[in-house]
Amino acid sequence: MSSFTMYTTPWCGYCRRLKGQLDREGIAYEIVDIERYPEAAQVVEAANNGNQTVPTLVFPDGTALTNPSVAQVKDKVAAPAA
Numbered sequence: 019m020s021s022f023t024m025y026t027t028p029w030c031g032y033c034r035r036l037k038g039q040l041d042r043e044g045i046a047y048e049i050v051d052i053e054r055y056p057e058a059a060q061v062v063e064a065a066n067n068g069n070q071t072v073p074t075l076v077f078p079d080g081t082a083l084t085n086p087s088v089a090q091v092k093d094k095v096a097a098p099a100a
Contacts, residue, residue: 020048021095025062025074027053032085033073039088045095047075 024040024047026033040047052059052070062074065082075083075091083090 020046022075022077022091023048023050025050025052025058025076026072027051030072036073036086036088036091040091043088043092045091 024033024037026037026049028051037049050058052062052072059070061076062070062072065074065076066084071084073085075086075094077083077094081094083094086094
């Protein structure tokens, strides 16, 4: 079960780095390529003041993190649901 959705592009180095770190930590996530699914770019833009900044992670509670560290993601995933 994924704990959040990561919006990404295939060429994004920050995305590749974060994916590798999350995989090593065993944190489950879903990937959405905003170039393959243009409607997903709207989600990213909404979270980033109109910018298509990736990686953008969107959590089930509706909050988002943009280009976070793996530590920030671990803290968010470990936090109790509000």
